Amino acid sequence: MEVIKISPRGYCYGVVDAINLAKKAALDPYVPKPVHILGAIVHNRHAVASLEQYGIISLDGPDREALLDQVTGGTVIFTAHGVSPAVKRKAKEKGLYCIDATCPDVTRTHALVRELAALGYTILYIGKRGHPEPEGVIGEAPESVHLIETEADVDELQVDAAKIAVTTQTTLSKWDTERVINYILERFPHAEVYNDLCLATQERQEAAVEQGRHADLVLVVGDKRSNNSNRLVQVVQEIAGRPARLIDSVADIDLEWLRGVRRVAVTAGSSTPSEITREVVRYLESLDLDVLAPEK
Numbered sequence: 001m002e003v004i005k006i007s008p009r010g011y012c013y014g015v016v017d018a019i020n021l022a023k024k025a026a027l028d029p030y031v032p033k034p035v036h037i038l039g040a041i042v043h044n045r046h047a048v049a050s051l052e053q054y055g056i057i058s059l060d061g062p063d064r065e066a067l068l069d070q071v072t073g074g075t076v077i078f079t080a081h082g083v084s085p086a087v088k089r090k091a092k093e094k095g096l097y098c099i100d101a102t103c104p105d106v107t108r109t110h111a112l113v114r115e116l117a118a119l120g121y122t123i124l125y126i127g128k129r130g131h132p133e134p135e136g137v138i139g140e141a142p143e144s145v146h147l148i149e150t151e152a153d154v155d156e157l158q159v160d161a162a163k164i165a166v167t168t169q170t171t172l173s174k175w176d177t178e179r180v181i182n183y184i185l186e187r188f189p190h191a192e193v194y195n196d197l198c199l200a201t202q203e204r205q206e207a208a209v210e211q212g213r214h215a216d217l218v219l220v221v222g223d224k225r226s227n228n229s230n231r232l233v234q235v236v237q238e239i240a241g242r243p244a245r246l247i248d249s250v251a252d253i254d255l256e257w258l259r260g261v262r263r264v265a266v267t268a269g270s271s272t273p274s275e276i277t278r279e280v281v282r283y284l285e286s287l288d289l290d291v292l293a294p295e296k
Ligand code: SF4
Pocket: 012, 013, 014, 015, 080, 103, 104, 105, 106, 170, 171, 198, 199, 200, 201, 228, 270
């Protein structure tokens, strides 16, 4: 079967750096043990499992501050998604050795929110409820930030501020975000916009749309909890107008999806290990088109 290997795809620099930091900590005799990661290092079970081999304990749950209650000593690593100042403070108070693997792109949003809040701005943060990245960013200035997920949240806002700023989670859909920003500007034309979608996310989405257009089906390799992987499926379906499916690994591929398909494209979220995607590509390339001819 012909396979379009969409590029760029897969691991971004923020994820690679976070994983390397965690492995280095596990191997360093001067870093207090055990080493814990506060939340999944990235939203991918294969990446989490690979760190277990280094003796690293991944703690998982929606509230990072509460997760710290499970840690009694050693080291704690903050993931690429970032954490709120309250989480950092609590880890220090517990006497834990802290390693911050927050992606620089997320750190930039934290700094921006701190600055704008100090200048008296009301901040509308476009992000996904329940995701760790908004939890960390909003924690910088909870009294000044409103989480906006959809246009309905904008309608419900009780805000009458002279100074309004808009910023965003890094891994949203570029097109959805533009739509919500425009909606906000209709109601608050004086709002200042700081679009903080990261470059890695934008490049992967644009490539998936442009290159996915030439395929009969697009497979996105990623974990169902990965926001950026889910957004890749969404933009291929909505912007490129092609069918797309999220798969965790080669084991999820159903041959019925491929019946009558001549060309399949493969991409991967920025939290998906490259080997998992390579296995998917190898499998698809080995398939015999005659076997998968449309049923008569
Ligand atoms: S997706 Fe973007 S913000 Fe998230 S870790 Fe990768 S580069 Fe950083």
